[in-house]
Amino acid sequence: MEQYLIDSYKTEHQTSITSISEDRQKITVKDTIIYPGGGGQPSDKAWVEADGQHYDITGFSRQNGQVVYHLSEPIPAETTTITEYIDFDYRFRNMRYHTLLHLVSGYLYNTYGALAKSSAIEADHARLEVQFPEDRVPENFDKEAFKATIDNLINQGLAVTSEEVDRTELSQEDLIRTYTSLIPESVRHVRLVKIEGLDEQACGGTHVSNTREIDQFEFTQLKNKGRLKKRIKMALN
Structure with missing residues (x-):
């Protein structure tokens, strides 16, 4: 187990x-x-x-x-x-990064309908690639305003919880949002990680229990990867 x-x-x-x-x-x-x-x-x-x-x-x-x-x-x-x-210092760093990735992708999904296409935690940063819908591509993506928005969500102290659900209980939106289609059909129970009022994703990783634990970070890159895609890099302080 x-x-x-x-x-x-x-x-x-x-x-x-x-x-x-x-x-x-x-x-x-x-x-x-x-x-x-x-x-x-x-x-x-x-x-x-x-x-x-x-x-x-x-x-x-x-x-x-x-x-x-x-x-x-x-x-x-x-x-x-x-x-x-x-090594808990190393584990906790990855927990903070992983929850930050969920927080950012959850905000972008709720605000623009953007879907996370890939993500990874590297030695000195985390990377997220998202794709925006044709009709909801932001015209001006200001780094400072984006940072202030995510900082506000972190400081709200949102609870981070998880639960296991039967995949048949997931809605069509859940299936799109959580990429459950990538999970083998043989897996009948899916672990959902939830950020209070903001995000819900299928995930098998470790997370902090409250967004305040993410603490301080910086966006180190906001790069367009075509008209609809954006690569976002972030580093914990």
């Missing part, structure tokens, strides 16, 4: 190993607080401890629908229990 989706602030977690590879450097676990990356959000920086030994998580892969954790050193074959740890 993905404990990081239940409590993104948890930094330590004891769990049991469900499988160990022949070289003893790859494991799967019963449940985890370690985010493996996806949807434009980087994986956590993390490590595990077992029987007094420290093992860095050096990578991730998937096998039979399960996340496989790659360890820096072989772990004893008889090990059954580990304690997971994450």
Whole structure:
């Protein structure tokens, strides 16, 4: 079970190993607080401890629908229990960026009907690409006014929550807005992340619980990518 989706602030977690590879450097676990990356959000920086030994998580892969954790050193074959740890400063930075991306894309959708086409969190910034409808392209996109609007939303302290819903309960607008069509039909339950009164998107990443936690940021780029598309880059202060 993905404990990081239940409590993104948890930094330590004891769990049991469900499988160990022949070289003893790859494991799967019963449940985890370690985010493996996806949807434009980087994986956590993390490590595990077992029987007094420290093992860095050096990578991730998937096998039979399960996340496989790659360890820096072989772990004893008889090990059954580990304690997971994450670098919370790094996790929290990504939580702030991820919620900021939702906030900006939610505002642009509500104001202009713009749809997010892609997003990513990089080492020193986050990137969002949006496409405006033919009849709602803003004539003058002023960076300072845009920044003031997003700052105001951040300072309102909007609650950020999540819930799991059956995909059949989503409306046609939800399907467009959340790109549920990209999620395999076999996935019947969808996790929706909501920003109070502003945004609702299907998402499997980690977020802050209140927009005030995003704190200060700057728009570092507002670039036209054709008449309808715009690339937006933002950096946390």
